[in-house]
Amino acid sequence: xxxxxxxxxxxxxxxxxxxxxxxxxxxxxxxxxxxxxxxxxxxxxxxxxxxxxxxxxxxxxxxxxxxxxxxxxxxxxxxxxxxxxxxxxxxxxxxxxxxxxxxxxxxxxxxxxxxxxxxxxxxxxxxxxxxxxxxxxxxxxxxxxxxxxxxxxxxxxxxxxxxxxxxxxxxxxxxxxxxxxxxxxxxxxxxxxxxxxxxxxxxxxxxxxxxxxxxxxxxxxxxxxxxxxxxxxxxxxxxxxxxxxxxxxxxxxxxxxxxxxxxxxxxxxxxxxxxxxxxxxxxxxxxxxx
Amino acid sequence: xxxxxxxxxxxxxxxxxxxxxxxxxxxxxxxxxxxxxxxxxxxxxxxxxxxxxxxxxxxxxxxxxxxxxxxxxxxxxxxxxxxxxxxxxxxxxxxxxxxxxxxxxxxxxxxxxxxxxxxxxxxxxxxxxxxxxxxxxxxxxxxxxxxxxxxxxxxxxxxxxxxxxxxxxxxxxxxxxxxxxxxxxxxxxxxxxxxxxxxxxxxxxxxxxxxxxxxxxxxxxxxxxxxxxxxxxxxxxxxxxxxxxxxxxxxxxxxxxxxx
Amino acid sequence: xxxxxxxxxxxxxxxxxxxxxxxxxxxxxxxxxxxxxxxxxxxxxxxxxxxxxxxxxxxxxxxxxxxxxxxxxxxxxxxxxxxxxxxxxxxxxxxxxxxxxxxxxxxxxxxxxxxxxxxxxxxxxxxxxxxxxxxxxxxxxxxxxxxxxxxxxxxxxxxxxxxxxxxxxxxxxxxxxxxxxxxxxxxxxxxxxxxxxxxxxxxxxxxxxxxxxxxxxxxxxxxxxxxxxxxxxxxxxxxxxxxxxxxxxxxxxxxxxxxxxxxxxxxxxxxxxxxxxxxxxxxxxxxxxxxxxxxxxxxxxxxxxxxxxxxxxxxxxxxxxxxxxxxxxxxxxxxx
Ligand SMILES: Nc1ncnc2c1ncn2[C@@H]1O[C@H](COP(=O)(O)OP(=O)(O)OP(=O)(O)O)[C@@H](O)[C@H]1O
Ligand SMILES: [Mg+2]
Numbered sequence: 001x002x003x004x005x006x007x008x009x010x011x012x013x014x015x016x017x018x019x020x021x022x023x024x025x026x027x028x029x030x031x032x033x034x035x036x037x038x039x040x041x042x043x044x045x046x047x048x049x050x051x052x053x054x055x056x057x058x059x060x061x062x063x064x065x066x067x068x069x070x071x072x073x074x075x076x077x078x079x080x081x082x083x084x085x086x087x088x089x090x091x092x093x094x095x096x097x098x099x100x101x102x103x104x105x106x107x108x109x110x111x112x113x114x115x116x117x118x119x120x121x122x123x124x125x126x127x128x129x130x131x132x133x134x135x136x137x138x139x140x141x142x143x144x145x146x147x148x149x150x151x152x153x154x155x156x157x158x159x160x161x162x163x164x165x166x167x168x169x170x171x172x173x174x175x176x177x178x179x180x181x182x183x184x185x186x187x188x189x190x191x192x193x194x195x196x197x198x199x200x201x202x203x204x205x206x207x208x209x210x211x212x213x214x215x216x217x218x219x220x221x222x223x224x225x226x227x228x229x230x231x232x233x234x235x236x237x238x239x240x241x242x243x244x245x246x247x248x249x250x251x252x253x254x255x256x257x258x259x260x261x262x263x264x265x266x267x268x269x270x271x272x273x274x275x276x277x278x279x280x281x282x283x284x285x286x287x288x289x290x
Numbered sequence: 291x292x293x294x295x296x297x298x299x300x301x302x303x304x305x306x307x308x309x310x311x312x313x314x315x316x317x318x319x320x321x322x323x324x325x326x327x328x329x330x331x332x333x334x335x336x337x338x339x340x341x342x343x344x345x346x347x348x349x350x351x352x353x354x355x356x357x358x359x360x361x362x363x364x365x366x367x368x369x370x371x372x373x374x375x376x377x378x379x380x381x382x383x384x385x386x387x388x389x390x391x392x393x394x395x396x397x398x399x400x401x402x403x404x405x406x407x408x409x410x411x412x413x414x415x416x417x418x419x420x421x422x423x424x425x426x427x428x429x430x431x432x433x434x435x436x437x438x439x440x441x442x443x444x445x446x447x448x449x450x451x452x453x454x455x456x457x458x459x460x461x462x463x464x465x466x467x468x469x470x471x472x473x474x475x476x477x478x479x480x481x482x483x484x485x486x487x488x489x490x491x492x493x494x495x496x497x498x499x500x501x502x503x504x505x506x507x508x509x510x511x512x513x514x515x516x517x518x519x520x521x522x523x524x525x526x527x528x529x530x531x532x533x534x535x536x537x538x539x540x541x542x543x544x545x546x547x548x549x550x
Numbered sequence: 551x552x553x554x555x556x557x558x559x560x561x562x563x564x565x566x567x568x569x570x571x572x573x574x575x576x577x578x579x580x581x582x583x584x585x586x587x588x589x590x591x592x593x594x595x596x597x598x599x600x601x602x603x604x605x606x607x608x609x610x611x612x613x614x615x616x617x618x619x620x621x622x623x624x625x626x627x628x629x630x631x632x633x634x635x636x637x638x639x640x641x642x643x644x645x646x647x648x649x650x651x652x653x654x655x656x657x658x659x660x661x662x663x664x665x666x667x668x669x670x671x672x673x674x675x676x677x678x679x680x681x682x683x684x685x686x687x688x689x690x691x692x693x694x695x696x697x698x699x700x701x702x703x704x705x706x707x708x709x710x711x712x713x714x715x716x717x718x719x720x721x722x723x724x725x726x727x728x729x730x731x732x733x734x735x736x737x738x739x740x741x742x743x744x745x746x747x748x749x750x751x752x753x754x755x756x757x758x759x760x761x762x763x764x765x766x767x768x769x770x771x772x773x774x775x776x777x778x779x780x781x782x783x784x785x786x787x788x789x790x791x792x793x794x795x796x797x798x799x800x801x802x803x804x805x806x807x808x809x810x811x812x813x814x815x816x817x818x819x820x821x822x823x824x825x826x827x828x829x830x831x832x833x834x835x836x837x838x839x840x841x842x843x844x845x846x847x848x849x850x851x852x853x854x855x856x857x858x859x860x861x862x863x864x865x866x867x868x869x870x871x872x873x874x875x876x877x878x879x880x881x882x883x884x885x886x
Contacts, residue, residue, distance in 0.1 A: 038683060089864035095682060096863040099629070099820055102813065103859025110852035224694075227687060235683075262702055269691045277676045280684045341768065367770035379765050381758070392758045396770040398751065402779065405751040416751070459769050 008136035010257050016142040016211065018249025019149035023204035024222050025229035025241045026156070027197030033173035033236040034193045037090050037097035042201055043223025044108035047216060048075045049202025050209030051116060054123050064126035068148065068206060075202035076195045083194050091190065105223070112216035120215040123206075145207045152203060156196070160238075169193055173236065201226075228272050234285020243284060293352075294319040294494050295371075295463060300339055300349030301518075309335040311518035313349070317463065322485065322495045324509030324526065326502070328539055332518040333498045334376055337465050341373040342366050354462070368396060370462030374455075374469065376498075378448045382441025386451055389440050390426055393458030394419035423458060430454045430484055446477035450484065463494040470504050482508050506530065514538070580828065587831075591734055595727045608730050610838045611737040612795045617818045617830035618744045619787035622780050624816075624824050625748070627682065627760035631812045632689035633788055635696045636666040638807025640789020641796040642700065642707060645716055650706075655719030655797075662793030667786030674778040693809050700804040712803025719797055733794055740787050741831075747783075748827055756780060817855055821862050823869030832870050 024046055031039045039045075052075050057067035086104055090097035127140030160166035171182070172189050201222075208218060229248050233240025248268065255264035275282070295317040302310045310332040317323045327333050338344040340351055342363040351359045353371055366372075381389050391398075398419035399405065400412040427433045430450050435443060440451055449469055456464055469485070470478040478501065485508060489495055499505055505512060506526035514522040514529055516538040522529050529535055594607055620633045643665035647658035677688055701710045723729045747753060758766045759773050767773045796802045814837065822833025841851045866873055 086860055086864075096867070098683065098686060099816070100860045100863030103817075103856040103863065105856070106813075106859070107853045107856030110849040110856070113849045114853070224690075228691075231684075231687060262698060265698060266695065269695050273688055273691055273695075276680065276684055276688050280680055343764065343768070362772075363764075363767040364770050364772045367768060372770075373768055375765070375768075379762060381761050381765070383761070392754065392766075393769050395755065395758075395766075399755070400751075402752065406747060408750060412751070455765070455769060 004135040005137060010253050012138055012142050014250040014253030016145040017253055018246045019146055020204045020207050021225045021229050021249050022242055022245030023149055023200040025226040025245050027200045028226045029230050029236055029238065029241045030173060030193050030197045035091045035190060036094050037087065038094060040098060040101040041105040041108060042226055043219030044105045045075060045079060045198050045201045046205030046222040047112060047219035049205030050214045050218060052202065053206035053209060054121060054214055058123045071206055072199045072203040076199040079198035080191065080195060109216050116216065118216060120213045123210045123214060125210060141211060145211065152200065165192060231272055231276060231282055234282025237284045240282055240284035294354060296352040297340060298350040301347050302335055302339055302344060303347055308518045310339060313519055315513045315520055317494060317496050319494055321510045322489050322508055324505040324512040325496060325498045325515060326505055326512060327515035331515045333515055334467055337373055337467050337498060341371060341465060367459055372456045372459045372461035373465035374452045374467055376467040378452055380440040380448055380451050384440055385437050386432055386440050387423060387436040389451055390423040390454050390458050393455035394422050396459050426454050426458050446473050449473060461493060466497045468499050469497060470499060470501055478504055595730060601726055604726050604730055606842065608733050608798060610834060611733045612791050613838055614831060614834045615737050615740045615791035616788050617815050617834045618741045618827065619784040620815045621819055621827060621830040622744060622784045624819050625756050625760060626777055626780060628685045629816060630689045631686055631809060632693040633815050634807050634811030635693040636785040637788040637792035639666040639669060641792030641802045644793030645713055645796040645802055649713065649716065659790060659793050662789045663786040666789035667782045670782045670785035674781045675774065678774060678777040678781060693812055697804050697808055710804055712801060714801040716796060716800040729798065736790065736794055740790060745827055817859055821858050821869055823871030825868060826871050828871045829869050
């Protein structure tokens with residue numbers, strides 16, 4: 001049961017799940033930090049990413065390394081339209097955004113059911129090979145997820161730490177008003193943050209669809225996990241999200257393998273509820289006034 | 291006059307900021323105590339700690355002979371300790387009358403079942419609190435605007451309403467956080483007269499403010515807070531001629547000039 | 551426009567000048583409309599409608615109990631995403647009382663109230679400390695956990711298959727008209743209870759807490775205790791709705807009380823209007839009847855629900871009721 005082979009499997013699964021959760025929750029927390037919107041439709045965006053990949057890679061057979069970013073970018077582009085139509089009404093209005101975007105989530109998910117039907121689909125994996133490394137068996141498709149996620153996260157890090165717009169974006173996430181006073185064009189920052197956030201969510205959705213399932217309802221789980229990761233780490237804290245996603249992915253993989261998925265959900269949710277009650281600002285967040 | 295409120299060694303730190311640090315002072319029954327200090331000195335935090343809005347890390351608060359450290363605000367209000375907030379806090383969408391009525395909760399609410407069934411006792415209390423609200427409105431000169439939404443009032447009226455809500459709770463000690471910030475000279479005088487009237491009713495007052503003219507024309511005693519601790523204490527005159535106080539307010543060079 | 555947090559939702563309630571005390575005229579209008587609605591519900595079975603319409607009316611009444619009880623929680627500034635689950639708890643408590651323990655129906659209904667109320671009493675003091683967004687999240691997770699309990703406690707709850715073949719409490723209730731009237735009486739009692747509470751000083755306290763809980767506390771209001779009291783009652787009432795629905799549909803399973811159901815109740819409250827009791831009533835009528843015009847297009851219904859939510863949250867924070875009041879206000883200005 002605790003053989004190196006199983007442990008290795010658990011580790012790889014855990015890391016690839018963590019990568020997916022981090023991608024989803026990073027965008028989620030970015031939107032919250034900058035625009036103060038609680039994007040309940042984030043999971044739906046991930047779901048759309050799954051369908052985009054299904055068509056661009058699964059049907060149109062474009063090379064994977066082109067198809068994946070293209071799928072994510074096309075969803076992000078669609079999201080920019082939604083930004084103009086829906087999101088902009090909710091900027092800096094946390095409560096309304098929460099409920100209004102719950103509505104957007106509903107509308108998107110059930111539109112997907114109307115268009116694609118409720119049944120589950122699958123997307124072929126770019127690499128079916130299983131690599132062997134000593135006693136470990138490494139599934140190629142999981143390695144692809146880990147690799148591409150790592151590249152994206154590294155790009156995100158570099159962008160937000162070394163480019164003008166990235167720095168402005170981070171400044172805005174810290175404190176919008178000050179950023180505005182310092183002459184940062186918040187409109188453009190909003191659009192940029194929005195594109196990046198949805199790009200990452202859609203990419204995570206693609207990964208998830210490929211490794212697990214693709215269905216209109218798959219986003220619920222993504223959303224829930226993003227939420228939990230964000231709460232774990234602390235709302236608005238970017239390193240917190242990375243930590244939260246990691247804890248969550250590993251916990252799910254380990255608890256799920258050894259104790260079953262129900263126990264895994266019980267333990268995770270239970271722990272998060274307790275955390276929320278004693279330390280609502282999360283592990284790395286900053287407490288609000290009081 | 292006996293000590294009505296005793297604050298002893300109170301501390302509260304936010305991360306590295308020692309907002310309140312080993313602060314001690316007393317309020318005597320029936321007096322008007324002024325609390326002054328430069329921006330960020332920890333005045334609001336002290337009021338928060340005393341009124342239960344925030345919990346102290348260390349220290350003791352004794353009110354009317356009983357230890358009340360860390361008690362919840364509503365329990366303190368029930369004991370007669372009520373405070374106002376620095377940023378004007380009223381219910382902006384509601385009428386002035388309704389605002390004050392909400393302040394009368396302590397003497398009005400008859401308990402869940404009595405309220406639900408509107409028992410004779412509930413009706414009697416409601417009538418009494420209605421009268422109390424009316425009295426407070428008249429007292430503070432708000433009856434002319436009683437039916438206007440509180441949010442539509444000029445700033446000075448809102449500050450007064452702020453006090454009216456607190457007074458409706460029938461306090462024995464009222465703590466006012468910057469009641470005249472942003473008011474004109476005329477409005478400030480009006481608030482001063484009101485506070486004097488409040489004291490004449492036997493209510494003890496602790497008032498935080500920056501306005502020296504206001505504080506010295508009003509208070510019996512003044513406590514100066516700087517960087518979370520007590521810097522000086524005495525009559526307004528004594529305190530204002532204390533070089534350490536002037537220095538804290540104006541910086542060293544000014545203090546030197548002032549001393550000569 | 552001002553930012554509205556769940557802790558301070560009242561900010562968007564634009565009251566017409568001098569009208570916050572609910573002028574007697576407004577009250578009278580509401581009373582007349584309410585009594586009119588009640589009259590329609592009383593005579594409904596005599597209108598020679600189909601059995602289907604009657605069952606729809608019964609559903610409206612049951613849903614009405616759930617949404618109006620949720621309304622009390624929302625009025626305190628907390629949006630609960632666990633209300634459907636509390637309703638489910640009541641349903642399981644009532645049905646199991648009868649099926650497993652052979653208790654009489656009235657006792658079962660008492661348990662339908664007590665089970666969710668007891669849970670609310672235990673967790674309320676912890677949950678209701680949380681500010682708006684965290685409360686939403688915790689109730690969301692809590693709902694999932696309780697649902698998992700329903701699914702996994704196979705021996706007791708029948709797992710995901712649920713419990714079917716639930717017997718009728720009384721022979722007489724086999725007649726849909728009789729069941730309808732029983733539900734009507736229950737709804738009248740429950741909604742009447744909520745209305746009375748909100749009309750009394752308790753309602754004033756609830757509004758005070760939502761609009762500024764810090765100021766409320768400094769005025770001596772025991773905010774947390776008040777919140778817990780209201781939360782317990784609201785969850786208990788949801789349980790009664792659940793109990794009745796169990797015996798009405800005669801089948802319960804975890805999916806009927808999932809997050810989707812909780813969300814529906816929230817939607818009805820918000821689209822109807824979240825600051826007045828009329829809101830959830832209008833919302834319930836709207837969202838139970840509207841889908842009947844879209845039968846067979848379940849997905850389209852949900853898309854429309856979603857769009858309604860967006861539009862209401864973006865442009866109409868006071869919901870349909872608020873819109874109606876606004877239109878009335880404008881009209882009366884024109885014709886004067
Ligand atoms: N919730 C908080 N978190 C972190 N720091 C705080 C908090 N509240 C107060 N502080 C800090 O504590 C110090 C004292 O603040 P406080 O508001 O008590 O000052 P004050 O004397 O009332 O100032 P002012 O005259 O500007 O009202 C300040 O440096 C402030 O930044
Ligand atoms: Mg202050």
